[in-house]
Amino acid sequence: MLLPCVVIFALFIVWPLGKSVSLSLHGSDLFGRPDAWVGLQHYRDMLGSAEFRHILWVTFAFVLLTVIPGVLGALLIVLLLEQHIKGIRIFRTAFALPFAFSVASASVIFATIYNPAIGLANGLLGRFGVDRIGWLTDPSWALISVAITTVWMNIGYNVLVLSAGIGAIPTEINEAATLDGAGGWRAARFITVPMLGPQLFFLIVISTIQSLQGFGQIKILTPEGGPEQSTKTLVYSIYHTAFANNASDFGAASAQAIVLLVILLACTAIQFGVLERRVHYK
Amino acid sequence: MTAGRFITYAVLVLAAIAVIFPVYYVIAGSIMAPGQISSYPPDLFPHGLFTGNYEGATSTTAIGRQYVNSVLQTSVITLSQLITSVLAAYAFVFMKMWGRTLLFGLFLGTLMVPWESIVLPNYLTITGWELGGQRLTASYAGTMIALVLPFLANAFGVFLLRQSFLQFPTELRDAAVIDGCGHWRFMRRILIPLNKPALMAVGLYVFLAAWNQFFWPLLIGDNANRRTLQIGISQLNDVEAANPGLILAGVVLSILPTLAIVIFGQRFIVRGLTAGAIR
Secondary structure, three states: OOHHHHHHHHHHHHHHHHHHHHHOOEEEOOOOOEEEEOOOHHHHHHHHOHHHHHHHHHHHHHHHHHHHHHHHHHHHHHHHHOOOOOOHHHHHHHHHHHHHOOHHHHHHHHHHHHOOOOOHHHHHHHHOOOOOOOOOOOOOOHHHHHHHHHHHHHHHHHHHHHHHHHHOOOHHHHHHHHHOOOOHHHHHHHHHHHHOHHHHHHHHHHHHHHHHHOOHHHHHHOOOOOHHHOOOOHHHHHHHHHHOOOOOOHHHHHHHHHHHHHHHHHHHHHHHHHHHHOOOOO | OOHHHHHHHHHHHHHHHHHHHHHHHHHHHHOOOHHHHOOOOOOOOOOOOOOHHHHHHHHHOOHHHHHHHHHHHHHHHHHHHHHHHHHHHHHHHHOOOOOHHHHHHHHHHHOOOOHHHOHHHHHHHHHHOEEOOEEHHHOHHHHHHHHHHHHOOOHHHHHHHHHHHHOOOHHHHHHHHHOOOOHHHHHHHHHHHHOHHHHHHHHHHHHHHHHOOOHHHHHHOOOHHHOOHHHHHHHHHHHOOOOHHHHHHHHHHHHHHHHHHHHHOHHHHHHHHOOOOOO
């Protein structure tokens, strides 16, 4: 009964993992297919290249620009929803809606909004007398615009997770706090947020992992990795290195894929290391 | 109403508008005539119902065909993951065997491997395979097979269903076995009916993830009629940039199934999505 899973995992996860390592140690022919053994050459090239350092920096900036606003925004929304709001179900559903949007549909909508000539973003800014912004064409804006799209996509999930976390806090705790005179924001600050510790931590790790893996929104919004490569993250670079029209190189792309794997495994290890010690006070 | 409550509502309403606005915009924009959507200053409220964008999206593009492809791809992946997950979770919970814990650990380990770091070898493997004497991805059927193959099983479903099966009272199972109830019968008649909520959670979660896939389908389909809907709408964005209403109509069509799931199946997906967050 375990056989179907074992076969699929072996063929499409375990074996490719080994193959990725092996590819990263080989050069590539004209069509990008693996040929001669080159040892650690790709890794040496990467570490020595300014372009790769730029890619890592963009990746890191993208994580910061998406994780911090995404988690804090969701926390604010959930805490507000906790203040005995009328119509809470409508608000809940509203905040969950972005969750229905795939990376492609969300990116396409934002691409339309960001359109420099006829897009809504510049249209609305224009009404307030603000100059047009090159949302996706200005190197200092492109990554921010992609990050805004990503935060919007993820906020629904973050709200769902934090709402579920609040639902799991025993009601006696809040009742006791109310009896002691700590209502509203004091309760939120000293009870709800600390009790949400595990969920917040989970969201930070999960959002970091998702941002590191972000691809569709970058590919759709900034097809060439952005103006002056300003949105060229590690995953985009893997795709670009392997499938670029003129210089396809599976070997170098695989070396980048291994770097991605190591970074993501480190994130997962941190997650488990901290979870073992428990983040909250129960 | 105190000042504090007023601010609470004001911030909530503003946040809700910011979150809902793109949802409103895609629907409103899809029923605006071409002149209105790109007008300046922007006009946010449709003047009546203009259906030309939907007619254009369904007649001049391959979206109809791509819809069929996506439905096919998503149903095969969902059904297959449900079946393989039930089988594996059953074995992990109810069958005593050597190395069970170790194997389960390995299953969970597969969840830590990011798809992006194994996508290249998978691409080389699958595009290297043959079907009926030609490259697998050279035919329509082969393309569909290539789209679903790597995702026929996933450890996440196994993990969720195992959690659910573990709560099944062992006395009940022992009683069933003593009454001569075999593995299959027990699974079909008792275990599956009693675990419907967990199966729904896994099913909806897998459906969402499969429907929304981007990276793999981008690499696999090599002409418009073989692409999935997600790739289709992203390419509309490239070729129809002068016609935003048509693009938005395509997007609306593409989110109908997932929107239905989020609105009507919320209680099921919350369970699956937050499985990792709440112990």
